[in-house]
Amino acid sequence: MRPTLGLVIALFATGGCSPAPAEAPAWRPAPFLPIAENKLLMAAVVDPAADAVWESVSIRIDKTGEHDRRPRTDAEWTAVRNSAVTLAESGNLLMMSPRAKDDDQWMKMSRAFIETSFKALQAAQERDAEKLLSVGGEIDEACENCHVKYMPPGY
16 A cells, blocks of 8 residues: 555656746747738739629620629639639738738728628628629728828829
8 A cells, every 4th residue: 555655645746747848949930921012912912813803793784785794603603702712811911011011000901801802702602793793892992992091103
């Protein structure tokens, strides 16, 4: 019984001890490595994705009648969904240093852009062309609000 009692006492005595935490390395790589500055990000990622969403649904009226454009096939809906995801995630990219212009309005406007782009994603997943058409205007407004404040003339 004594050896068992000794083992129990030894376990209780050392149970609260834990090894010292390992020291952090002197150098850690940054978690992100932004490649494109804002102008290139807009031209290469945001603009094409926004155009794909905006052009996916339209109503054109001419002398021959009304022409309704909307995604109809699985592939067309998937393409719109992918563009909406690209837009929403681009808002996150815009919030990364060194792209973020400030920690106030820039972040709020980027968040608004993400939220409206997410509505486009939901519309595409629901295959709701009317909702997609409506949210296109909200995306445009989110873009323009930021451009008015942050885009220099001649950009």
